Amino acid sequence: MKLKRLLLETAVVLGVLGGVALWQGRTLVSGSAPPLHVHTTTGAAFRLAADKQPTLIYFWATWCPICRLTSPNVNTVAAHHRVVTVALQSGEPGAINAFLAKKGLTFPAVADPDGAIAAQWGVRGVPAIFVVDGRGIVRFAGIGYSSRWGMEVRLWAASLR
Numbered sequence: 001m002k003l004k005r006l007l008l009e010t011a012v013v014l015g016v017l018g019g020v021a022l023w024q025g026r027t028l029v030s031g032s033a034p035p036l037h038v039h040t041t042t043g044a045a046f047r048l049a050a051d052k053q054p055t056l057i058y059f060w061a062t063w064c065p066i067c068r069l070t071s072p073n074v075n076t077v078a079a080h081h082r083v084v085t086v087a088l089q090s091g092e093p094g095a096i097n098a099f100l101a102k103k104g105l106t107f108p109a110v111a112d113p114d115g116a117i118a119a120q121w122g123v124r125g126v127p128a129i130f131v132v133d134g135r136g137i138v139r140f141a142g143i144g145y146s147s148r149w150g151m152e153v154r155l156w157a158a159s160l161r
Contacts, residue, residue, distance in 0.1 A: 041093035052134035054158035
């Protein structure tokens with residue numbers, strides 16, 4: 001009887017969490033990815049291009065507690081995949097670089113002080129993650145915590161298309 005109740009409660013919690021995630025992600029772009037021609041906080045140019053290699057795009061903020069859990073996972077993924085991150089309303093490039101250094105994060109970051117880039121992608125909350133395939137199509141988009149393996153699997157699946 002206890003097992004049945006535990007399973008029911010687990011199903012309800014997962015259902016609620018799934019519903020919330022779907023509701024939060026309702027504004028995220030799908031289909032063709034918006035253009036992304038930016039300079040990182042270190043001055044390097046980045047251009048999202050259709051070149052057969054998938055790209056992980058991670059929207060985050062220095063003030064976001066869930067981002068503090070997700071960012072180390074993104075950092076690990078960035079060691080093996082093309083990743084660009086967008087620091088939403090987190091200050092100027094120098095402040096973002098100082099935050100990254102303090103946390104030991106080495107992924108490339110783009111400053112989005114006024115949320116203009118986030119608006120193009122339909123991002124209203126962070127963390128948000130997009131996987132864009134090598135043809136420039138958004139294959140996965142979501143808001144909230146993501147594990148390293150979750151990102152790796154999404155990138156792998158996008159590379160198959």
